[in-house]
Amino acid sequence: MRRVCVFTGSSLGHRDEYRAAASDLGCELAARGIELVYGGADVGLMGAVADATLAAGGRVTGVIPEALVAKEVAHAGLPDLRVVASMHERKAAMADLSDGFIALPGGWGTLDELFEALTWGQLGLHAKPCGVLNVTGYFDQLLAFMDHMIDEGFVRPEFRPMLTVAGSAGELLTRMADYRAPAIEKWVERRVER
Numbered sequence: 718m719r720r721v722c723v724f725t726g727s728s729l730g731h732r733d734e735y736r737a738a739a740s741d742l743g744c745e746l747a748a749r750g751i752e753l754v755y756g757g758a759d760v761g762l763m764g765a766v767a768d769a770t771l772a773a774g775g776r777v778t779g780v781i782p783e784a785l786v787a788k789e790v791a792h793a794g795l796p797d798l799r800v801v802a803s804m805h806e807r808k809a810a811m812a813d814l815s816d817g818f819i820a821l822p823g824g825w826g827t828l829d830e831l832f833e834a835l836t837w838g839q840l841g842l843h844a845k846p847c848g849v850l851n852v853t854g855y856f857d858q859l860l861a862f863m864d865h866m867i868d869e870g871f872v873r874p875e876f877r878p879m880l881t882v883a884g885s886a887g888e889l890l891t892r893m894a895d896y897r898a899p900a901i902e903k904w905v906e907r908r909v910e911r
Contacts, residue, residue, distance in 0.1 A: 718890075719751065719752060719816055720751065720816050720817075721746060721816065721817045721819055721890075721893075722812065722814070722815035722819070722834075723766055723820075724755075724756075724819070724826075724827045724830040724831055725821035725822065726763065726821070726826075727756075727758055728823075728824070730762070734852055735762060738886070739766040739769065740765055740769035742769070742889075743765070743766045743768070743770035743772075743775065744769050744886075745887055745890060746770050746775050746886075747774050751775075752775065753767065754777075754779075755777070755780075756779065756780065756807065757781030757785070757792055757800075757807075758779070762821055762822065762823065764792060767779065767795065768794075771795075776796075776797075778797040778798075778814060779795045779797065779798045779799065780798075780810045780811050781799070782802065782804055782806070782807050808833060812843070817847070817896075818834040819847075820847075820848070820849045820850070821849075821852065822850075822852055822855040835879055835880060839879065846881055846894075846896035848880065848881035848889050849880065849881075849889075850886060850889050851882050851883065851884055864877075876901070881893050881896060
């Protein structure tokens with residue numbers, strides 16, 4: 718992996734561990750020579766992961782829609798900040814630039830981006846690894862719900878390994894580097910006539 722896209726919050730959350738994990742991930746990316754691709758803001762965990770990557774000598778590419786630049790949340794210290802017209806263009810550009818995807822703690826936008834990347838992988842539109850850095854169990858309930866979707870027949874069990882989960886940045890990046898997309902040709906059951 719040469720570039721990893723990180724999805725995370727524009728908030729810091731209520732726990733110091735979230736910011737520490739964002740900083741650890743930024744440092745680990747820089748140490749491994751992996752470029753950070755992210756949403757281009759200087760606020761919340763987004764800003765923390767970018768600042769840590771830059772401080773550790775890593776490369777960072779930010780992609781931000783014009784509407785957020787107007788709200789003055791764009792990271793002014795990025796050597797590569799790409800301004801796009803919409804959120805849809807932002808997600809497409811980040812996906813095109815990246816060799817893998819990581820979600821740190823975040824809100825609806827983080828989950829939207831993570832599940833879109835997983836869905837595209839399920840559909841065979843890419844074979845890139847997707848992971849979550851499960852800081853202090855932040856994603857535990859989401860992971861349990863994903864298992865519930867499988868139990869209820871809405872996601873095939875073969876697709877569960879598409880999401881890599883780890884509690885530390887180093888472990889997550891190592892597991893993602895070893896990822897191989899599932900070789901499943903049929904992802905949906907055809908209607909059975911009765």
